[in-house]
Amino acid sequence: MLTVHHMRVSQSERIVWLCEELEIKYDLKLHNRDPMFSPQAIKDLYEIGSAPVIQDGDLTMGESAACVEYIIHKHGDGRLALPPSHPNYADYVYWFAFSNGTLQPAVSRLMSIKAAGVDSSNDTAKRYQGKLDLYLRHVDGRLGRTKEWLAGEEFTAADIMTVFTLTTMRTFYSIDLSAYSNILAYLKRVVQRPGYTSYREKGDPELPLMIDGPAPENFLEKLKSKA
Template structure:
């Protein structure tokens, strides 16, 4: 097996990839990158010129961007069945909602966090459109549950579920019953519990 390394920080989106790796149950190494220091070194910038985590290396392959990493790993370890079959209708939903979360949902919740104006005057020019429309679309997707693609848990649930959980935590996403129930369902997964424990152990400890 090609060596697999996760570059992360426990206070980052790297937690998404840690969870996915635990779901895959494959061996991997972790390199914790500190903000303001080694995350901006020449060696790390050679992997990701953005100077951000998460990043994975898989042999000689480098992948950045959490949604792309989720899609890549699910395909590389297809036997783990964390992506619907390529010729299935569920595969379309998998791509749709994985990248919906990376695009409109991320934009909508960021705009809310920083009080950026998105209204009828400019919504057509913004990928997420009106905030409520973005949330309504996401709620519609979850109505087909129990997972974002229906009956099969996938890497898209890891990514979408993480965004919903953090959005509710930081109050950039309304705590609608469908969102709460979905996150609670995901939080009971053994891999999610283990990933949180591993990352929490890396958090700075009070003096």
């Protein structure tokens, strides 16, 4: 039986969402942040100590993109990935890679320099913010052309990889998406998916939907005060 370890309000939401979209059987283990970083249970499972972590027989593995690929091909008959024969294969591969290779690191970088006390008027901070703005325009432009999903007409794992950065990640680093109408329309489509609703009910029932333009309020402060 596949086991998915999800740390609430984290990138591991992708894996719960994927399993719900694929409608596969899996055992969901929920973890709380302790108080902000991974709890000991996640560190005991995986030496990097980050979420997600999956277990399948003798296998224990982290890294969202790896978990997504593994589950799709071992448990999902390849569904939600596009095969090389598909006309949108290159789009699928590109947007899947862009999510954790470029978009998510851009936000993480800004979050880290802010946490280190660097002011947003600092040249490096401005350069990084400019990069994030550029990447968001890139995503917005793509969605304006497809009018549907990142890889084209079909919803794929490239969407599952990307949505965390456009929603939940905004509680870690405030991003106003008001200027990106195609992203906002896309997020409305995302939350109408039954698989996304099931993930939220099972994995993050208290987390507000972060699909509006203005930066969401800081949910982490609420989590901290509960801890």
